[in-house]
Amino acid sequence: MRTDTTFKRAFNDMIDIIGTLDLGAELPSENALRTQLGVSRTTVRKVLAGMSARGIIISEAHKRIIREQPRQKERYPKKETLAISEQVETSFMEWMLRGDACPGTEINETELARKFGVATTIVREFLNRFQKYGLIEKRQNAGWVFKGFTASFALELFEIREMFEMRSARLFAALPDGSPVWKQIQSMRAAHLELLADIDARFQDFSELDSRFHRLITAVAPNRFIESFQDVITMVFHYHYQWNKRDERARNEVAIREHLALIEALESRNIALIDRACRLHLTSARETLLHSIA
Amino acid sequence: MRTDTTFKRAFNDMIDIIGTLDLGAELPSENALRTQLGVSRTTVRKVLAGMSARGIIISEAHKRIIREQPRQKERYPKKETLAISEQVETSFMEWMLRGDACPGTEINETELARKFGVATTIVREFLNRFQKYGLIEKRQNAGWVFKGFTASFALELFEIREMFEMRSARLFAALPDGSPVWKQIQSMRAAHLELLADIDARFQDFSELDSRFHRLITAVAPNRFIESFQDVITMVFHYHYQWNKRDERARNEVAIREHLALIEALESRNIALIDRACRLHLTSARETLLHSIA
């Protein structure tokens, strides 16, 4: 009853690998492919069997030769490469952010399972994991309550975020000159400037850069609880702004400039400057989020 | 297949309720009992049926009379009143803290289920919830890795704890004189003094008082993420010290005195004093934990 999404994803990835090779070339060993694809050898063999069956490769004794380049239409559609649990996450977020749920709504496992067309087990597992985001709460022997994507959620989120980011930024600035992070922060600045130069076309790339930037700063003094909190932030921004595109370009441009200011402050090693730049950025991010919730 | 632990717990609680009433007295209505017992009316009726069957009460038309006081041995044993998921939690903690697991150990759902004598579903659900404590990590399509109850875990835990508690203590001190919390903190002080006076006999009561004290301070400015983190702390102390009783009395006495110092600092409203008392307490708690891990 398990779905074969791992296989399908690996199959698609294999198409890309073959694309980099010439006709008639020999494929790497199963073990090598296993590492490249990040799956077990069992799955590699299944993929290879599939490729053989389609005439893309020929399996000779102990080697596999590329016979023809796979067509793009052989790819499995994206949706079939997502585990059921991942699909449930998307469905749930959509349900939540589309506004089908207002604060206080009771969440019914059975009903969600029916609505999403999956087994209750999966919904249950998802809700248990999702609990850490602070948007739902469980009641003993009964269902869950949706607490709402509200202003107070945003405020509490940002209170913690501010504590964590200020802490990381200070530790960051205290690193010795020789540390490799100063190189990394410079390339980070370059990436920001590049994006800014082409902001009209590429403003949607910011979200990923944002996440990378904050993770770089946090990574200098790892703390599992802070990292876990970053997941919350990532989730919020990823999904929330996926359903709320208003002013996206302008919003991102402002954030990029704030990042640049923070980078400069970090390089100055001046605590007061850093605090100010950091707080400024977070305040503006918070206001933007609050604005979009209201 | 669901266990009837809810019923058994309610049954035991009902024995206590009947204990407060006289022979021949009439029991409260089903709805009233429902509220008192904190279960559904369905369960109340099942309990009443059980009491009838044992001759403890007599059900006449629309009323139930106490016929004889239930004997203590009618109680269900404690273990049967714990949901399977709760039992799994205990089993897992024991497995972990007894030292059967060293850092890096791979956790196998099937094996744990066999070892604990429960369904894999339950183990899976437990691990998913337990993830938030930062002690285990999931790997895609494979099992879990136990990261170890290590010194770095303790350090990371206390880094966050310090941020959160200092924040709450400062906000606490900023409350106006008229606020009811000042009354509450006074009775908190009284509770501490009482415990201290009888420390040799009651040192084990500290754990619960500790939790209540920290929650009182945190509660003045609620933040769901901080509250959720408190669960981590509670779990750590609850289970860890359950398996590590060394110096418990002395440890708790020191902590009580530190709490009293913090209470005094709070009442002084002097930020510098508060910071110092708070940090002192946390440092000592951290050292104690580190010491007991090594």
Place this chain on the structure above:
DNA sequence: CCCCCGTTTTTTATACATAAGAAACATATG
């Protein structure tokens, strides 16, 4: 002896089944 591939065993992801418990509905009684 180490890597490669074929085969077998074990584990995970997901579906489904069912008793216990909660909630909703219906009826009776003061």
Place this chain on the structure above:
DNA sequence: CATATGTTTCTTATGTATAAAAAACGGGGG
């Protein structure tokens, strides 16, 4: 008609089943 009990329906907690994926095992060739 409001509140209490009797009855029915729906939901959750927990167990079992199974295909997919991972891991372990084993023989053969360089």
